[in-house]
Amino acid sequence: MSENKKWLPRWFFQLASPRWCYDITGKLLPGFVIAMLLLLVTGIVWALMFAPADYQQGNSFRIIYIHVPSAILAQSCYMLMAIAGAIGLIWKMKVADMVAKSCAPIGATIAIMALATGAIWGKPTWGSWWVWDARLTSMLILLFLYLGVIALHSAIENEVTAAQSAAVLSLVGLVNIPIIKYSVEWWNTLHQPATFKLTEKPAMPPEMWVPLLVMVIGFYCFFAVSLMLRLRNEILQRERRAGWVRELIEKQ
Amino acid sequence: MNLQTNQQLEIKEPALMSGFVAVLKRDLMLAYRRKSDLLNPLIFFLMVATLFPLGVSPEPQFLAEVAPGVVWVAALLATLLSMDGLFRSDYEDGTLEQMLLCPQPLFLTVMAKVLAHWMMTGLPLTLMAPLLGVMLFLPGEGMGGLMLSLLLGTPTLSLVGAIGAALTVGLRKGGVLISLLVLPLYIPVLIFGTGAVQAAVTGLPLVGFVALLGAMLVLGLVLAPFAISAALRISVSG
Numbered sequence: 040m041s042e043n044k045k046w047l048p049r050w051f052f053q054l055a056s057p058r059w060c061y062d063i064t065g066k067l068l069p070g071f072v073i074a075m076l077l078l079l080v081t082g083i084v085w086a087l088m089f090a091p092a093d094y095q096q097g098n099s100f101r102i103i104y105i106h107v108p109s110a111i112l113a114q115s116c117y118m119l120m121a122i123a124g125a126i127g128l129i130w131k132m133k134v135a136d137m138v139a140k141s142c143a144p145i146g147a148t149i150a151i152m153a154l155a156t157g158a159i160w161g162k163p164t165w166g167s168w169w170v171w172d173a174r175l176t177s178m179l180i181l182l183f184l185y186l187g188v189i190a191l192h193s194a195i196e197n198e199v200t201a202a203q204s205a206a207v208l209s210l211v212g213l214v215n216i217p218i219i220k221y222s223v224e225w226w227n228t229l230h231q232p233a234t235f236k237l238t239e240k241p242a243m244p245p246e247m248w249v250p251l252l253v254m255v256i257g258f259y260c261f262f263a264v265s266l267m268l269r270l271r272n273e274i275l276q277r278e279r280r281a282g283w284v285r286e287l288i289e290k291q
Numbered sequence: 292m293n294l295q296t297n298q299q300l301e302i303k304e305p306a307l308m309s310g311f312v313a314v315l316k317r318d319l320m321l322a323y324r325r326k327s328d329l330l331n332p333l334i335f336f337l338m339v340a341t342l343f344p345l346g347v348s349p350e351p352q353f354l355a356e357v358a359p360g361v362v363w364v365a366a367l368l369a370t371l372l373s374m375d376g377l378f379r380s381d382y383e384d385g386t387l388e389q390m391l392l393c394p395q396p397l398f399l400t401v402m403a404k405v406l407a408h409w410m411m412t413g414l415p416l417t418l419m420a421p422l423l424g425v426m427l428f429l430p431g432e433g434m435g436g437l438m439l440s441l442l443l444g445t446p447t448l449s450l451v452g453a454i455g456a457a458l459t460v461g462l463r464k465g466g467v468l469i470s471l472l473v474l475p476l477y478i479p480v481l482i483f484g485t486g487a488v489q490a491a492v493t494g495l496p497l498v499g500f501v502a503l504l505g506a507m508l509v510l511g512l513v514l515a516p517f518a519i520s521a522a523l524r525i526s527v528s529g
Contacts, residue, residue: 183475200529222479
């Protein structure tokens, strides 16, 4: 055990305790908020005003700077939820359960955002709001998986049981995601040979992808901030009977 | 030494298998005694398939085109409908707790229950599918593909659905929730199932689809019972 501890800093293990986790996230939060604001503002200004327009799609392609980061984030959020759920299931860590619970609504919202921006982008490019494109469909299914986890969580009253059940479900979903992704891709190519493809260029010029990268990192910071805010609320709510929470509230 | 291990094996193996067989027999017997539970999913299957010509179009040509999808969606919904009862009565009368406590591995018990469930829903659905195929003007060449894909696909549906049933067994209103949890997971089976039928209709080789359906079934057989057991333990302890 002591061998193991040397590999990771002490605060990492302290994250397992709700109280310490509350303190640590409280210290990390301002840094992430500043980074998020800086990155998102720079990224949006750069993307909307300075990045060159696409040679075919003109300015309508600029929605990519919201669409792609949210699509990436929606997928990694599911990964985090399933991994946190597994940690909670195996080591019975309360904080991991809380992280998994906080991930679900954020992930669902971001998946909706990815779908909405995809639809808005689809209108000028493909000529219709919705196309049964493989990527859109698998994002929709990801949203369904999120909604299932949220529904299961809210249906079970006991917090511990709810967290465990939701963790099992998200792990089953995690196994299924690659299967769903490939089956949907194959299904699409079976039914309609790739007529609807974005004007794929082999590589974006750096003036285009650098702001995209900034936006992706900014979105991750945004995710970290909203996750920490939700997590802190969750900790306070579940530990409301603990002494330190009472002290904290009495102080204010 | 050798003799001893042999004896141990002889004692252990029948115990494992007899547990499996006992659960299977019990579930089949229960289903046989309550025949309406056995028939309801089949009637539902027939009714859902009837709705499509009424709701969309009775044109034979159109129906022949959508028949694979309609039969598959109807089979999927019928399986889902019967899923809620898989563990519920056992949970309510306490049998499930005894099953969790007994020395036989839960993996096998769960497997036997799912197998019994499949024999009562998936298998009859598969056998009934050609009737629906005829009603929906599915070309004769597609019948083999339809039955083969259902034969390989419905056990996967039962296995995956059992995870949802195990997660919601402790809840009052599990019915709608199961569909929410399980339907997204059914999508790959649906895609390859209908794909197989369409390939059979157009005379393309079936092997790829059948292999994929088989692969999903094997994956389900290996992994789903673990998830079902874990979910049952959580539901019963909570």
